[in-house]
Amino acid sequence: MDRIPILKMGRALLITIQVDMHDQMAIALEEDLTAKIAQTGAKGVLIDISSLEVVDSFIGRMLDNIAAVSRVLDAETVVVGMRPAVAITLVELGLTLQGVKTALNVERGFELISRRLQDTGAEDGGAGE
Amino acid sequence: MATADIGQSIASRRGEILQEWGGHLRDAGTLNSGRIKQSELDTQTREFLDLVIKTFSGPATDVESHQRTLRQNIGEISRSRAIQGFTPTETATFIFSLKQPLFDALNRDYAKDPAALARALWAVTELLDGLGLYSMEVFQKSREEVIIRQQKEIAELSTPVVKLWDGILALPLIGTLDSERTQVVMENLLQSIVEHAADYAIIDITGVPTVDTLVAQHLLKTVAAARLMGADCIISGIRPQIAQTMVHLGVELNVVSKATLADALAAALRATGRTVQAMRTPSATANGLLAPKA
Secondary structure (H helix, E strand, O other): OOOOOEEEEOOEEEEEOOOOOOHHHHHHHHHHHHHHHHHHOOOEEEEEOOOOOOOOHHHHHHHHHHHHHHHHOOOEEEEEOOOHHHHHHHHHOOOOOOOOEEEOOHHHHHHHHHHHHHHHOHHHHHHHO | OHHHHHHHHHHHOHHHHHHHHHHHHHHOOOOOOOOOOHHHHHHHHHHHHHHHHHHHHOOHHHHHHHHHHHHHHHHHHHHHHHHHOOOHHHHHHHHHOOHHHHHHHHHHHOOOOHHHHHHHHHHHHHHHHHHHHHHHHHHHHHHHHHHHHHHHHHHHHOOOOEEEEOOEEEEEEEOOOOHHHHHHHHHHHHHHHHHHOOOEEEEEEEEOOOOOHHHHHHHHHHHHHHHHOOOEEEEEOOOHHHHHHHHHHOOOOOOEEEOOHHHHHHHHHHHOOOOOOOOOOHHHHHHHHHOOOO
């Protein structure tokens, strides 16, 4: 079965969604991600959806779920690279992803997470070095 | 062939008909407004009458092609009338005032044969009425085109996205926000956010005359969409009365809002780690200006 790769970038994890998701994949991704967060002690999760042209309520719910699960494990989720058309569709669907942070691109998302690490204290930064 | 006779009859009195027609048009006030010149009108009437003569005097096989040219001719005239701002009546008068001179001419030629006269009158009426209706159709269509073009221009003019600073965009909204415009505004804003890699978008609603629950909902949608793209929104320019109305209506905008665009820009600058400072104190400048020259 297809699995979505999870890359480690410093203290954050990067997930790039490039294919159409379905239930099985979403469940597998959630399992992989939680395992990876626990294993690496990551403080941030970047989900890049810049190559997604079509979204539906399913994807919206999936993003919310991932964010909720990550938050429990003390990692912040940032959705990055959403296309304008996708943003409009999500808003029209009434899915505003309240629990998720957003950024324009991966770079900005990474900055957001780094800033959070700095703000939350030296112990995180110290442990990372 | 009866139609050829009609053509001949009209052709032989071409001069009189043109003169009389021109007189009718003048009486109807076509020239009064100054939107069209005498010489221009003369050319139009001459061309049109010649085409009518051709339609009647040519062989039966050519009638259709002649009628097509006639329609084209009258179509162009109606279109230019519509653009010049003539009323429908003034436009239709161009064709219908030709009837009387034509009928007079035919009356004189066919005085001895009432049956032929009736046929001739019918043939002319049929042609001119058809053209009259067509001219109205073209007139109407041209006016609609003008309106559609203007609507488009207004829609484009009223939704510019302005770059205020690196990463700070402003969207000055002017006029009422309906669903259609919100869509355009939203698309423009999101596209600009991507292009300029903006962190902040200031939506200025100084030019929005009323904010009801629907407009508020549209605004919130725009804010939510911008947030999904990773940009924060600030709403500015809510006028005092509107603020009161909004509170009375129970409309809540759960967004950062500032009184003026300047305040919003200052807030956005501060949030991105910048400030605006005076290079010297205003009083010093004033003193410098007011100080007597040494």
